[in-house]
Amino acid sequence: MEQLDLLWDLELHHDSLSFCQKSMFRLRNKFNFNEVEKKIEKAEDKVIYLRNKKEKMKLMLNKYNSKLKDYNFKINEIEKNLYDGNTTDIKQLEFLDIEKDKIKKMINEMEIEILEQMDEVDATDEELLLIEWELEEIKIENEEIQKEYSEQERLLSSKIIVEKKNILEIEQKIDKELLDKYYNIKKNKGSGIAEVKDGVCCGCNMLLPTIQLDRLHNDDKITLCENCGRILKIGP
Numbered sequence: 001m002e003q004l005d006l007l008w009d010l011e012l013h014h015d016s017l018s019f020c021q022k023s024m025f026r027l028r029n030k031f032n033f034n035e036v037e038k039k040i041e042k043a044e045d046k047v048i049y050l051r052n053k054k055e056k057m058k059l060m061l062n063k064y065n066s067k068l069k070d071y072n073f074k075i076n077e078i079e080k081n082l083y084d085g086n087t088t089d090i091k092q093l094e095f096l097d098i099e100k101d102k103i104k105k106m107i108n109e110m111e112i113e114i115l116e117q118m119d120e121v122d123a124t125d126e127e128l129l130l131i132e133w134e135l136e137e138i139k140i141e142n143e144e145i146q147k148e149y150s151e152q153e154r155l156l157s158s159k160i161i162v163e164k165k166n167i168l169e170i171e172q173k174i175d176k177e178l179l180d181k182y183y184n185i186k187k188n189k190g191s192g193i194a195e196v197k198d199g200v201c202c203g204c205n206m207l208l209p210t211i212q213l214d215r216l217h218n219d220d221k222i223t224l225c226e227n228c229g230r231i232l233k234i235g236p
């Protein structure tokens with residue numbers, strides 16, 4: 001019976017459509033782009049923070065170096081006054097000596113400060129390099145994931161369009177009343193038509209009474225399963 005074959009065909013295309021739609025749903029859940037974008041954003045923020053930190057430290061280092069230069073200039077002046085023989089006043093010489101020691105101590109402290117600051121700059125540089133490399137990796141990974149997603153999405157979308165078109169075409173060939181009946185059953189049962197194999201309805205797996213099987217084989221009328229209510233079709 002051609003109408004039953006069409007209904008069966010319709011059922012198969014509905015199955016295929018719903019499989020594609022479920023796959024699309026799973027695909028969208030599998031590729032969580034929000035998470036990757038958050039990762040990228042976090043890494044980019046860290047890069048900006050470290051670059052600023054490095055810049056500030058460099059400015060500080062310049063400041064320290066210019067202070068060191070000042071101290072060295074001062075100590076040269078003091079030593080000139082101490083040793084050129086022009087200053088003879090003992091008190092004045094004592095004062096210069098104390099000043100010299102004071103500045104020497106400041107120079108030592110400043111040199112330690114500069115070394116520490118330079119170490120900090122190096123450490124920040126290393127951290128920056130690492131995070132920039134990580135960021136690059138995440139971006140490459142993201143591009144690959146996007147590509148894979150787009151490819152799968154494109155395939156599924158086109159399959160969904162084709163299946164919807166197939167369904168519309170088949171529906172047009174089926175009697176309106178039968179089609180309504182089919183969709184009513186499908187709405188309640190998930191499927192509207194079931195094959196009968198070895199006397200069993202494949203929709204509910206129940207053995208059909210002989211009288212119903214006889215009707216199915218000999219009658220041209222649409223037969224419903226007495227148990228599940230699905231439209232019955234003789235299986236291969």
Ligand SMILES: [Zn+2]
Pocket residue numbers: 194201202203204205206225226227228229230
């Ligand atoms: Zn049944």
